[in-house]
Amino acid sequence: MNNVDERLAKCFRLVFPNLDADQIPLANAENLSDWDSVAQVNLLSVIGEEFDMDIDFEEFEGATSFAALAGRLREISARA
Amino acid sequence: MRLSEALQINQQRVLPNAGNRKIHLVCGFTPLHLETFGLAHAKRRFPAENVNITSGLFGDLEGNLKRAREQPAEGAIVVVEWSDLDDRLGFRAAAGWSSSVLNDILQQVDGKIYRLTQLVSELAGEMPVALIAGTLPLPPLTHLPLVQTSSFELQLRSNLIGFLSRLAVTRGVRLVNDSTLARSSPYPGRHDVRMELHAGFPYTIAHAAAVADLALECLFPAVPKKGLISDLDETLWKGILGDVGVAGLSWCLDGHSQAHALYQQLVASLAESGVLVGIASKNDPDLVSQAFQRSDILLKATQVFPIESNWGAKSESVGRILKAWNIGADSVVFVDDSPMELAEVAERHPGVECLRFPSDDPAGIIELLNQLRARFGKSEIREEDHLRLQSLRSSAELQQSRSAEASADFLSRLNAKITLEYSEAPSDGRAFELVNKTNQFNLNGRRYSESEWQSYFRAPGAFLVTASYEDRFGPLGKIGVLAGRSEPEALLVDMWVMSCRAFSRHIEFQMLERLYKRFEAACIRFSFHPTERNGPLQEFFARFFDAGLGQDGLDLPAAAFVKCRPQLFHQVIESSHE
Numbered sequence: 160m161n162n163v164d165e166r167l168a169k170c171f172r173l174v175f176p177n178l179d180a181d182q183i184p185l186a187n188a189e190n191l192s193d194w195d196s197v198a199q200v201n202l203l204s205v206i207g208e209e210f211d212m213d214i215d216f217e218e219f220e221g222a223t224s225f226a227a228l229a230g231r232l233r234e235i236s237a238r239a
Numbered sequence: 240m241r242l243s244e245a246l247q248i249n250q251q252r253v254l255p256n257a258g259n260r261k262i263h264l265v266c267g268f269t270p271l272h273l274e275t276f277g278l279a280h281a282k283r284r285f286p287a288e289n290v291n292i293t294s295g296l297f298g299d300l301e302g303n304l305k306r307a308r309e310q311p312a313e314g315a316i317v318v319v320e321w322s323d324l325d326d327r328l329g330f331r332a333a334a335g336w337s338s339s340v341l342n343d344i345l346q347q348v349d350g351k352i353y354r355l356t357q358l359v360s361e362l363a364g365e366m367p368v369a370l371i372a373g374t375l376p377l378p379p380l381t382h383l384p385l386v387q388t389s390s391f392e393l394q395l396r397s398n399l400i401g402f403l404s405r406l407a408v409t410r411g412v413r414l415v416n417d418s419t420l421a422r423s424s425p426y427p428g429r430h431d432v433r434m435e436l437h438a439g440f441p442y443t444i445a446h447a448a449a450v451a452d453l454a455l456e457c458l459f460p461a462v463p464k465k466g467l468i469s470d471l472d473e474t475l476w477k478g479i480l481g482d483v484g485v486a487g488l489s490w491c492l493d494g495h496s497q498a499h500a501l502y503q504q505l506v507a508s509l510a511e512s513g514v515l516v517g518i519a520s521k522n523d524p525d526l527v528s529q530a531f532q533r534s535d536i537l538l539k540a541t542q543v544f545p546i547e548s549n550w551g552a553k554s555e556s557v558g559r560i561l562k563a564w565n566i567g568a569d570s571v572v573f574v575d576d577s578p579m580e581l582a583e584v585a586e587r588h589p590g591v592e593c594l595r596f597p598s599d600d601p602a603g604i605i606e607l608l609n610q611l612r613a614r615f616g617k618s619e620i621r622e623e624d625h626l627r628l629q630s631l632r633s634s635a636e637l638q639q640s641r642s643a644e645a646s647a648d649f650l651s652r653l654n655a656k657i658t659l660e661y662s663e664a665p666s667d668g669r670a671f672e673l674v675n676k677t678n679q680f681n682l683n684g685r686r687y688s689e690s691e692w693q694s695y696f697r698a699p700g701a702f703l704v705t706a707s708y709e710d711r712f713g714p715l716g717k718i719g720v721l722a723g724r725s726e727p728e729a730l731l732v733d734m735w736v737m738s739c740r741a742f743s744r745h746i747e748f749q750m751l752e753r754l755y756k757r758f759e760a761a762c763i764r765f766s767f768h769p770t771e772r773n774g775p776l777q778e779f780f781a782r783f784f785d786a787g788l789g790q791d792g793l794d795l796p797a798a799a800f801v802k803c804r805p806q807l808f809h810q811v812i813e814s815s816h817e
Contacts, residue, residue, distance in 0.1 A: 173246040200271060200438045201246075208242050208444070216437040 163232050170205040171225065174198055187224030199223065206232070240448045242272060245279035253289045260288045260688075262458070263307040263315035265362075267300035267323040269439040276451035277316060284459060297439055298326075304358040308365050313688050315362055316454040319355065319372040320441065321395075324348045328377060328395075330435055336380045341391050344380075348395060352402045363411030367689050369457035370406060371415040371450060373399050375430050375441055411689075413457045413618060415450075424449035462676060464592070464614045465566050466515035467506060468557055470575035471522060471548070474596040475503060475538065476530070480522055485529045490537070498604040502574075502596065503537035505608050510542035513624025514615050515564050519556035519573070519584075522548040553580045554587035561588070565739045567678065567772075572614055574607070621669050623716035630740050633712035650745060651808045653710040657749050660705050661757070662816040665696040670705050670720040677736035679775045680747070683768035685734070695733070700725040706750055708741055715741055719750055723763075730760040739775070747779055748804045753811060755797045763800075767793040 164184070171183045175193055178186060188194040200216075207214040210232065218235075222228045264270050264277050274294050281290040293310070295303030300323045307315050322329025325347045327340065334340060362368055373396075381389040406412045424446045435441040442450065472479045476488040477496035490499035510516045516538070520527060527548040531540035540546075545563050547556035553575070561568060568590030575581050581593040594610060597603030617624075665671070675686050687695065695701060706719030718741040723732040732754075737747055754763065768791055769777055780788055783795055783803050 170243075173243050173250075176250045196438075197269075197271065200434075200440070201242075201275070204272065204434075204444060205243055205246065213433075216433065 163236065164229055166209050167206065167225065167229050167232065170202060170209050173205055174202045184225050187226075189223075194223070202228075210236075240276065240279060240452070242275065242444050242448075245272075245275050245448070248279040248282050249275065251282065251286075253287065258288045259291065260285055261291045261293065261310075261312040262455075263310070263312050263366075264292050264294045264318075265300070265303045265307050265315055266294070266318040266320075267298055267303070268320065268435075268441055269297055270294040271438060271440040272444055272447040273318070273440075273442060273451055276448045277455065280452050280455045284455060301354060301358060304355070304362055308358075308362045311690060311694070312366055313690050314367040314369065314458040316451075316458060317359055317362070317368055317370045318374075318450065318454075319370070320375050321373060321377055322441075323355075324351050324395075324399075328380075329441075330378060330432060331439070336378075341380060345391070345394055345398075348398055352398055356402055356405055359406055359412060360409050363406075363409055365690075365693075366411070367458055368412045369415060369454040370403070370412055371420070371454055372403060374417075374420065374424075374446070374450065376426070413460075415453045415457050420449060420453055423453070460618065463617045464514075464572055465570040466517065466560075466564050466572070467509060467611070467615070468517045468519050468560055468571060468573045468591075469506060470553075470577070470580065470596070471518060471520035471527065471530075473576040473598045474574060475499065475506070475518075477598075480526050480530060485526065485533060488530060488533075491535075498598070498601050500537060501604055501608060505611055507538045507542055509611065509615050510538070511625075512615070512617065512620050515566075516543050517560040517564070518543055518546040518548065519553050519560060519575075520546075520548045521550055521553070524548040552583060552587075554584045557584050557588055557591065565679075565742075572611070574611075619668060621672070621716075623669060623718075629713050630715045633715075647806055653712075653744070653808070655708065655710040655744060655809045656812065657746060657809045658707040658812045658814070659750070659753055660707075660814050660816060662703050663696065663701065664816070665692050665703060667703065667705060669717045670703060670722075673717070673720045673736050673738065674722075674734050677738060678770075678772040679739050680735075680737040680742070680779070681770070681773045681776055682732065682735040683766055684770035684773060685768075687734075695722065698724060704750065704754065706737075706746060708744065708746055710744070719746055721750055721754070725758055729762060729764045730754070730758050731764050731766070733766045735765070735776075742775065745805060745807055745809070749807050749809050749811060751795075751800060752804065752807060753813065755800065757813070760797060762794055762796045765793040765795065767791070 168183045171178060171186060175186070175191065175198070177193070178191070186194070203214045203216065203219055206228070212235070219228070219231055222231050260281065262277065262281060264274055266273065274292055278290060278292045281292065295306055300319065304317070320329070322331070325344045326332040327334050327344055359368060359370060377392060377395070379385060381391050383389045403414055407414050428443055429446040430441060431443040469475055476490050476499050477494060478488040480488060489496040490503055491497065506516055527546060530536070545560055547559055549556065557573060561571065568588045572592045572594060573581070573584050574594050574596050576596040576598040578595060581595055584591060585593045592614070594607060597607060671687070671689070671692050678684070696703065701724050702722065704721040705717050707717045708715045715738070718738040720734065720736050721732060722734040723730060751763070754760070767780065767788065769788065777788060780793060783799055784793065
């Protein structure tokens with residue numbers, strides 16, 4: 160795991176405490192019943208705290224998997 | 240607290256046998272992070288309990304208040320924002336801001352506030368309520384430039400203040416202080432417009448954390464400290480009494496010693512609210528006595544007991560004051576300007592909280608005043624708070640007089656009067672307070688939340704007895720509480736406490752004497768449990784049980800009680816309230 164993935168996994172552990180560590184990289188809103196709209200807002204808020212950024216919800220629209228979120232975060236960090 | 244920290248705390252599991260604490264979070268917006276922080280702060284306060292926070296439906300504050308009332312809980316946090324008074328005062332509605340709309344908003348807010356006042360009052364009749372309102376900014380609704388306040392906004396604020404003022408004097412409602420909130424959550428950092436529009440949650444994470452923390456503190460306040468011990472030189476006043484003399488001491492603007500005046504003012508105010516104030520000073524006692532006679536002193540000698548002025552160690556003075564007050568060190572704060580004296584007292588009395596008087600930092604005094612208010616502040620001042628100091632002085636006189644006379648003779652000449660009040664309703668705030676703060680003469684050390692207290696007296700046959708006392712040395716006020724249940728096979732006593740100020744007067748014997756008679760009980764079953772601190776209660780029972788007290792429960796037959804109780808001399812007045 161690279162640095163973004165590790166930090167993102169930490170956010171997942173906080174919002175989805177019942178998720179096994181090896182399941183985190185595979186997690187998405189389809190296969191995880193706890194991942195509802197409230198969990199999405201919680202997750203993005205924790206990501207905002209972890210990555211010290213103001214979350215633009217529209218920028219993360221549709222990012223409902225670990226892989227998609229990691230991808231968006233890498234894009235943002237590349238732009239910065 | 241950060242959101243990640245709150246989520247981590249919320250994941251901590253509690254033992255399966257732990258008690259449950261349910262708290263309602265009542266608001267009209269999505270509770271989201273406010274609920275997360277509420278749970279985290281509650282879990283921190285009650286780490287040995289299973290805490291559960293329930294919230295309601297989006298946009299239905301009134302309905303949420305009604306539903307909360309129907310579900311018993313330990314308390315409710317009620318949050319009212321402008322958009323709860325009228326959608327058009329929030330940022331998620333767009334219905335125009337014309338003058339006719341603004342007039343309509345004012346009318347709607349009037350009606351809404353009327354209904355909310357009713358609903359919050361009704362909820363507070365069932366459980367304690369912490370209320371917080373209007374923490375967010377209003378949108379720019381009027382034609383005025385932002386620098387100017389509109390009559391419309393003032394009318395809205397006036398309505399809100401009227402609402403809060405009415406509820407501030409409603410039993411069971413505690414308002415979160417807006418100035419305190421502003422210190423932990425400054426106004427510009429409160430509103431998260433993006434989150435409000437996206438998720439219906441209007442608070443920044445920092446504001447949600449601050450609101451949750453203060454609301455819970457308001458709902459479950461810490462037990463206030465009971466006594467303040469203060470140094471004199473460079474603390475209560477500026478100057479060294481032995482060097483500058485009484486006239487050379489100062490506490491005023493002209494003497495560049497206003498910090499000491501502010502401190503005196505606060506200590507006097509604490510004394511007035513029933514806080515015990517003592518002095519520990521390395522000084523000449525005669526000079527100290529003269530200094531307290533100065534007409535401009537704000538803390539009067541009559542508000543202080545005892546004054547320990549001598550040349551011995553401060554810790555020894557503090558020890559004598561604790562003995563005179565008969566309270567635990569952990570209920571006491573010691574204030575001195577000298578770090579060395581503070582360290583010496585802290586080493587000998589680790590329970591005493593030691594605070595430094597910032598004699599070299601005028602701004603620091605404000606922080607000290609806030610710290611003292613935070614530790615000694617209480618929601619309600621009772622008659623007993625005014626009597627406490629006088630009764631301690633009386634007790635000291637009583638002990639002195641007693642040592643010169645045989646005990647029974649002495650007690651027979653006290654002209655003691657005990658008033659026993661029996662009731663079936665738990666409306667007595669003093670009784671609740673005594674049960675929850677008394678350690679030494681306490682049947683089992685059990686503490687009750689407000690809802691547990693209410694629920695106890697809903698049981699069939701439950702009763703409450705309070706005892707007030709006075710004698711020729713003065714009144715002690717309400718000093719004893721006993722609660723139990725009258726059941727067909729036995730009289731059960733589940734709570735029994737007596738203030739330590741009332742020891743040595745045989746009040747406890749008289750309370751039981753009357754209880755046996757009133758209920759015609761052949762035996763009383765006490766829910767006794769020994770604790771580390773209820774030695775005086777154990778000592779009381781030991782005289783009736785030669786074989787020892789055991790760990791749980793005591794049955795005391797009336798005959799055994801009468802055989803072993805001393806002769807009683809009180810005049811007793813009994814009354815009943817429904």
